[in-house]
Amino acid sequence: MTAKLLANDLTLMRGENCLFQELSFTINSGELLLLEGQNGSGKTSLMRAIVGILSLESGEVLWNNIPVYQQRQEFHGSLVWLAHRTGLKGDLTLTENLYFEGALRQRSDADLAEVFKRLGILKLRNLPLRLMSAGQQRRAALARMLLFETPLWLMDEPFTNLDHEGRELVKSLIDEHLATGGICIMAAHQSIDINSTIIRVNL
């Protein structure tokens, strides 16, 4: 699988102030884009702009050389977004949460039990999410990435609340994803060591 994401002169305003101006970058298969910057520098906003939730002041994002706005569905079908908030319902169990995920996105052949085992949350699968710890909820949110084999991963601070083991898990997941030709866009405070090309964008 080869994929390519290209950002062309992105400018984003939040109310009065400008978060970034004429930002451009290109990422190819097997590469990781690391967004660095202080709190409030616009890392999350950039991700929201890439997926099309925030409207850009100017510039465009191209997915496989076609502007994203011309292929909203295809683009959304090829990404998974691990946002700051998990997007899972606290009152539902893990299994229930992911069941509805499947109907809203695409079909998945992945075995749920395998996915949960990999993430170390197999025993928690019938527990409502609000009873889990913050770290366990983060792990649960990672399940989306394993269920849907999408080329583009957007991860907003994936290491937050995770223990050492959890961080290693995320790292190995990213390594695997990039090795199979995926793309990863990640916002993080600290640097990470992985075996692939890292493109840094400082906001």
Added chain:
Amino acid sequence: MIVYSPERPGIIIGLVAIARRDLLLAWKRPGDILNPLFFFAMVCTLFPLAAGPSSEQLVASGPGVLWVAALLSTLLSLNSMFMSDYEDGSLDQLLVSLQPLPALVLGKTVAHWLTSGLPLVLISPLLAMTYKMSTDIFGILMLTLLLGSICLSLLGSIGAALTVGLHRGTALLSLLILPLAMPVLLLGANTVSLAAGGEPYVTGIWALAGYAVAALSLAPYAAAAALRISNE
């Protein structure tokens, strides 16, 4: 084991899935369904206490009171329509899902109606009885409330989408929705009054049905647009 729907699931599948998810959530928190119902019953109790229990007055004001109470209790439940999705980030995930947003909004509205509108319709005869309404018009009362509550849920979805994430959203939501909902109230309550007085009432029913159909086809788009704006 869970069977996943086929690749790029159809719109109906998405609509049903989101409605089922919301119903399941409501099932796990029955207070969300019951509180507006209790509110409905209580508002209906307030009027005879305030205005006096004379039969004539009750019969005359019954349809109006029931309808106003229904409108207010629907308002009460509207605020939470998109609130939890907004807060836990589900809304973000819905926006990047493969389903068109209006379909998802419609699914959520259907769930809202099933948990707030339908229960109102079902208990309305009970309260109508206390207002000494004749049993002959229970059918009309329920029919108008059925159509009217569909309209209110749909209109409400627009208001809820516009105010999601705002501080003091509830008061604002009422201010936005009440003038929009006035025609529904007016048609519904007066149709019941006409039926109670033995006059021809069919016009009101048709108008309500027309309103419901128009709202069904337009409101999800407006609410989806509003939701995108609110979530920016």
Added chain:
Amino acid sequence: MRKFFNQLWKLFIQLRVFFHQLISPLWRFFHKLASPPHFYRLAATLMPWLTVPALLLITYGIYAGLFLAPPDYQQGDAFRIIYVHVPSAYLSLFAYMIMAISGAIGLIWRMKLAHAVGAAAAPLGAAFTFIALATGSIWGRPMWGTWWEWGDARLTSELILLFLYFGYMALRSSIDNTAKADKACAVLALVGVVNVLVVHFSVEWWSSLHQGQTLMKKGGPGMDADMLYPLLATILGFTFLFGALLMRRLRTEVLYRERRTRWVREMILSPEGGK
């Protein structure tokens, strides 16, 4: 089936691109018109052309209406309030229309000036609605013997319209981000404008049920010319007045929205000081 829809969607996208290229010259003209500094000056130029006719027409209309027109054979002199009431009532609807249309333009073509028009028009519309309500109620006093008559369809619709304006302004004031407030209000105005029609017809139906009093006569062919011409003059004059007030408010609105930009700073610091 799905393939068919996919094809249809692709066709739609292509059509959109084609359409975009087709209208782009017109588009650039629009953009120039809508550029804030250009519009700011244009509005200043327009002001006298709106204010002077407004004053002339309203002065003539009010004078002729109050002194020259004969008293109504039924209502006596009380009918003369229509020279304020009817133009205000018409403008209350007109302003809402403007809000909805400019909202649609702002949403579809992302024209920021259009949103400013909506923001500037709302308080004006609300004011005219209030005047229409107040004059209607004053007129009702000698006619019905009461300040407020629920049975009157037109007054009741006006009241609901006033609430719609309140809702619009409340929504705008409760969203801090101007761009977001603009878009949200545009959606609300569009939903509201559909509803205004529904309100009109349903209230009409409702008041016919309750034998509402015969309403204030609208200016029409049946009206005496001495009564009609002043009315037409005030309607036109009020419209010009509305235009002048709108331009004035728009100038302030544009200036406020562009307060961080260079052209505003340069203009303020220039010898003319932003005249």
